[in-house]
Every structure is written in C-alpha cells, then in structure tokens.
Amino acid sequence: MIESVNTGALDLAPVWLTLKLSAVTVAVLLVLSLPLAWWLAFTRSKFKVPVEAVTALPLVLPPTVLGFYLLVFLGPNGPAGQFWNSIAGHPLAFSFTGLVIASCLYSLPFVVQPLQAAFESLDRKAVEAAWTLGANTLRTFFTIIIPQARRGFLIAIVLGFAHTMGEFGVVLMVGGNIPDETQVVSIAIYEQVEMLNFQAAEQLSTGLLVFSFLVLVMVYSINRQWGRGLKA
Numbered sequence: 001m002i003e004s005v006n007t008g009a010l011d012l013a014p015v016w017l018t019l020k021l022s023a024v025t026v027a028v029l030l031v032l033s034l035p036l037a038w039w040l041a042f043t044r045s046k047f048k049v050p051v052e053a054v055t056a057l058p059l060v061l062p063p064t065v066l067g068f069y070l071l072v073f074l075g076p077n078g079p080a081g082q083f084w085n086s087i088a089g090h091p092l093a094f095s096f097t098g099l100v101i102a103s104c105l106y107s108l109p110f111v112v113q114p115l116q117a118a119f120e121s122l123d124r125k126a127v128e129a130a131w132t133l134g135a136n137t138l139r140t141f142f143t144i145i146i147p148q149a150r151r152g153f154l155i156a157i158v159l160g161f162a163h164t165m166g167e168f169g170v171v172l173m174v175g176g177n178i179p180d181e182t183q184v185v186s187i188a189i190y191e192q193v194e195m196l197n198f199q200a201a202e203q204l205s206t207g208l209l210v211f212s213f214l215v216l217v218m219v220y221s222i223n224r225q226w227g228r229g230l231k232a
Contacts (some may be wrong), residue, residue, distance in 0.1 A: 007184025010200050013180055014188035015207070021184060022164040025103040029111040029160050030153075032104070037115035056109045063106065070102050074174060078154070095175045099184075102174040103164045110159040118152020119145075154222050162215040166208060 058066060058095060074092035075081045080101075081091035092098035122145065130140045146153070168186040175182030177191060185204055192201035 002126045010203055014183050014185045014204075017096075017180065017182075018134055018165055018184040019052070020184075021099055021103060022161045024100050025107055026111070026157055026160045028100065028104050029107060029154070033091045033108070033111045033115055033156070037112050040112070040116045040118055041119035055112050058106045059109050063167070063169025064173060066106060067102065067170040070098075070105065070170065070174050074098050074101065085201050093174055094178060094182060096175075097183060099171055099182055102170050103167060106167060106170045107160045107163045110163045111156040114152045114156040114159065115149070116152075118149035151222055155219055158215055158222075162212060165211065 029156065033208070036051075036055070038047060040055075071093055072078050073080050076085065076091045076093070078091075078093075081093055084090075084092045084097075092101065126144055126148070127140060129162075130144050144216075166186060168190070171182065171184055172187055172190075175184075175187075177183050177187050185208060189201050189204045192198070193203065
C-alpha cells in the first residue's frame with residue numbers, strides 16, 4: 001500500500017514560472033502567427049496544404065517525439081544549440097529560452113488556426129473599401145481587420161495560453177526539471193507524485209483542472225456571444 005507523504009508547504013515557484021512561460025509564448029506566437037495566418041487565409045499557393053499540415057503537426061504528433069527533435073536541434077551538439085552557445089555561453093536546451101522556443105512550436109496551431117479562421121471570415125468589401133478611400137495597410141489593420149477578427153484573437157490568446165500551461169512531454173524533453181528555471185507546473189506535479197507527496201500534487205492538479213475548465217467556459221462564451229451578435 002502506497003502512503004502519501006506531506007513534505008511541507010506548497011512551492012508556488014513552478015506556478016509563476018508556468019504563467020511567465022505561457023505569457024511570453026503567447027506574445028511571441030501572436031507576432032509570428034499573424035503573417036502566417038493571414039497568408040494561409042488568402043493564399044492560392046500550391047504550398048498552402050503542406051504548410052497547414054506542418055503547422056498542425058503538434059495536434060497529432062506525440063509530444064515526446066517533437067521534444068526529442070527539439071532536444072537534438074537545441075542541444076549542445078545541435079545547430080541552434082551550438083550557435084546560441086557561441087553568443088550566449090550556454091545551449092538552448094535546459095533553459096527558459098529553450099522552453100519558450102519549444103512552447104511556441106507546440107502551441108503554434110492553437111494560435112494560428114483561430115486567427116486563420118477569423119481572417120477567412122472577414123468582410124473583404126469593407127477592407128477593399130478602406131483601401132479605396134486611401135487608408136494605408138496599418139490603419140486598415142487596426143480599424144477594420146482587428147475589430148472584425150477580435151473573436152479569433154481572443155480565442156487564439158486563451159487557447160495558446162492554456163495549452164502552454166498544460167505542457168508536459170515537450171517541456172520535460174527540452175527543459176528537464178530544473179527548479180526556478182524549467183520546472184513548470186506539469187513537471188512539478190509529476191515530481192510530487194514520485195515523492196509520494198500526493199497532497200501537493202492534488203493541489204497543483206486541482207488548480208490546473210479549474211483553470212482548464214474556466215478556459216473552456218470562456219471560449220464557449222465568446223463563441224456564443226459572437227453567434228448572437230451575428231444574428232442580431
């Protein structure tokens with residue numbers, strides 16, 4: 001019979017590190033995903049399907065597989081790891097920067113796909129009218145495109161943040177389990193279970209469960225309110 005062991009107060013450092021990782025990942029992904037989602041929404045290139053498939057790979061690829069290739073690429077002997085080591089003095093693997101890169105790749109479809117869907121549903125006539133009236137691309141983007149695509153932006157931010165919060169396989173492969181550096185909540189839960197500290201594992205797990213539920217409620221609420229707005 002396995003007995004639970006209480007090792008003291010709950011360490012919240014992994015929680016703050018996970019929140020930081022999720023926030024940085026979403027910020028980076030919004031910048032990178034905007035041009036990609038726009039291109040996917042409107043291109044007629046023969047490369048659209050292959051690019052969409054590559055973008056969606058994290059949805060079906062086992063996290064450990066993606067983590068393995070990232071570890072090889074970002075590790076001390078990998079091309080990115082060697083280059084980063086030459087300028088920063090340490091490899092990307094087993095660092096917070098490496099976790100951000102891995103998280104961006106793993107959460108990419110959760111940001112790109114909502115943005116792509118939002119751009120595909122734009123009222124093209126309004127955009128073209130703005131250009132005809134002399135509005136430049138930047139002004140059109142902020143005054144026409146963003147208001148119409150706001151639901152896509154909200155869903156992309158929420159899903160990207162939440163998906164990064166729950167990562168395990170990729171972050172374990174790329175970041176390991178270094179306290180205050182790469183130990184995120186999912187890794188901390190695994191460690192607490194290994195230590196038979198079920199109380200701490202339960203507290204962390206309950207926090208993630210509640211957070212995930214609230215994320216889904218938020219996403220469904222956004223979709224429902226948007227649907228009512230379209231019918232009004």
